[in-house]
Amino acid sequence: MKIIEVPPGWPLDESTARAVQDELRARVVLDEPGPPPGTGRVTGVDVAYDDERGLVAAAAVVLDAQTLTVIEEATAVGRVAFPYVPGLLAFREVPAVLGALASLTEAPGLIVCDGYGRAHPRRFGLASHLGVLTDLPTMGVAKNPFVFSHADPDPDRGASVPLRAPDGEEVGRALRTQDQVKPVYVSVGHRISLDHACAHTLHLASRYRLPETTRRADRLCRDALADLTR
Template sequence: MQDELRARVVLDERGPEPGAGHVTGVDVAYDDERDVVAAAAVVLEAATLRVVAEATAVGRISFPYVPGLLAFREIPTVLAALDALDRPPGVVVCDGYGLAHPRRFGLASHLGVVTGLPTIGVAKNPFTFAYDDPGTPRGSASPLLAGSDEVGRALRTRDGVKPVFVSVGHRVTLDNACAHTLALTPAYRLPETTRRADALCRRALREATQHV
């Protein structure tokens, strides 16, 4: 299915400008013992990073944890959270990968193709890809490589702090994805979208499982 859907990924659109409109973070938390998954979608005003909408969804885990197939485990509940928002999400930032994936079709690409939304993957780790350490200053970047192909970038969002790993999901260029990521990291290593969505989905999971 990933090989089939990959053909639908749009790579020749620049995407919305950083700092304009809305940008939305999505994230997922699991309680494997209770078979419960909670997803959150948090919409920020891109210019101010102020939260303007948020939604959660809770469901049953429908797919096992398999590296490289994370989208099948996460997307059903993420889609439910996005559907519950009261406004368009704009650019969606995923805590995961887009093209930086063994089949070039990670969570961000999968979500983008399914929804038609512009999507970006910003991951904490480089998965299986090679990269040179970027320069020390914030904004420094180096290619994330699969052989000789650039599938993403290691991007320094804080001076001297471990980089994040940015890849195109759908309908955004890599340059623009990196610009969005820097606009979303004024104070911390991870984008505000990810930080807010992570906190919200964890809270939703606690509330959903406290009586189970």
């Protein structure tokens, strides 16, 4: 498998990356509802790291949004493009994720990231970053909250509570996808509403806590990383 090198001109230090975040954040579209849940295609993206060799494997899995059957899968392996800095993880992952998306022959439709969009200290997590660069509707579904506290949702599937920034802005929701199970953390990335993002998450998580997009992409990127050592 060809290794994707760090793109020329890619930010390599924290101050440059923050400046790029500021520039790209201004291009996020927040006034579109996005595709209706259960329609078209939905693509899960995720990454896995090989820290010893400085590599990151990205996976993109395209599903039929109604039936959740897999239409296409693609992977890419790249050099880790940025040091580990909380709040700037997208700069480590985006080149490999773009490589996986570029390998698809089918249109990805809505992209679901294992991470954050607006629910980010600078309001610009991976889902927003990827959405702006691709101009596709994107959303984030994270396993754990980043820096925002929240009340406990009711125990039933579909219950949610806001994730609020210190200024009171609702930047996402803690959403219960299964009865009596820990919530996931949903936020807007680009060109989708928070209501629709939560509805998509519930549709995609019909059997398990995590969306089917995330479950399949997680397994695929880990398999791609394992293939490098065989």
